[in-house]
Amino acid sequence: MQPLLLLLAFLLPPGAEAGKIIGGREARPHSYPYMAYLRVQGSEGRHTCGGFLVREDFVMTAAHCWGSLINVTLGAHNIQRQERTQQHISVLRAIRHPDYNPWNIQNDIMLLQLSSRIRQNAAVRPVALPQAGNGGDSGGPLVCNNVAQGIVSYGANNGTPPAVFTRILSYLPWVQRTMRRFKWEDQTETPL
Numbered sequence: 596m597q598p599l600l601l602l603l604a605f606l607l608p609p610g611a612e613a614g615k616i617i618g619g620r621e622a623r624p625h626s627y628p629y630m631a632y633l634r635v636q637g638s639e640g641r642h643t644c645g646g647f648l649v650r651e652d653f654v655m656t657a658a659h660c661w662g663s664l665i666n667v668t669l670g671a672h673n674i675q676r677q678e679r680t681q682q683h684i685s686v687l688r689a690i691r692h693p694d695y696n697p698w699n700i701q702n703d704i705m706l707l708q709l710s711s712r713i714r715q716n717a718a719v720r721p722v723a724l725p726q727a728g729n730g731g732d733s734g735g736p737l738v739c740n741n742v743a744q745g746i747v748s749y750g751a752n753n754g755t756p757p758a759v760f761t762r763i764l765s766y767l768p769w770v771q772r773t774m775r776r777f778k779w780e781d782q783t784e785t786p787l
């Protein structure tokens with residue numbers, strides 16, 4: 596259950612203090628090399644969010660974390676420090692799910708295309724996405740056998756269950772279409 600607790604601490608809703616470990620233990624440094632820390636300039640000021648690297652140039656997060664400017668830090672163990680392993684990259688495009696509904700927080704999923712590719716190493720590495728047919732209960736651990744299954748949508752601010760998860764498997768066609776559409780090669784939009 597430790598990955599679940601860690602991700603819960605990272606993926607708090609805006610306004611909550613992300614980056615603080617709540618109800619969990621400090622993780623071994625870089626044991627979750629896909630974890631991303633987001634600094635977001637939103638309409639109501641700055642906030643922080645969590646996310647996770649799913650490709651060398653894409654981070655997945657919740658749509659409610661959207662902002663006009665987002666900076667991503669990868670490879671951090673302690674976000675308060677400057678660490679050799681950290682990579683700071685700005686976001687080129689923040690693509691919310693077209694059916695995201697901020698009123699009832701449905702379809703709370705967003706892809707962030709990074710302005711450059713990350714340098715993959717032991718501290719920074721993408722996590723696998725689920726394959727169709729490989730189920731997984733929503734509300735279960737977010738990362739199961741090193742496969743990302745869910746995104747924390749909302750939960751109690753103290754990190755205790757129940758939390759609501761966006762089940763990634765249900766959004767795979769949109770995720771794959773979006774990541775194909777915004778190819779790294781030219782960073783331009785290819786027609787659907």
Ligand SMILES: *[C@@H]1O[C@H](CO)[C@@H](O)[C@H](O)[C@H]1NC(C)=O
Nearest residue numbers: 634635636641664665666685
């Ligand atoms: C993102 O980083 C740039 C360059 O360091 C900085 O000027 C900007 O204020 C940052 N924005 C946010 C939302 O952290």
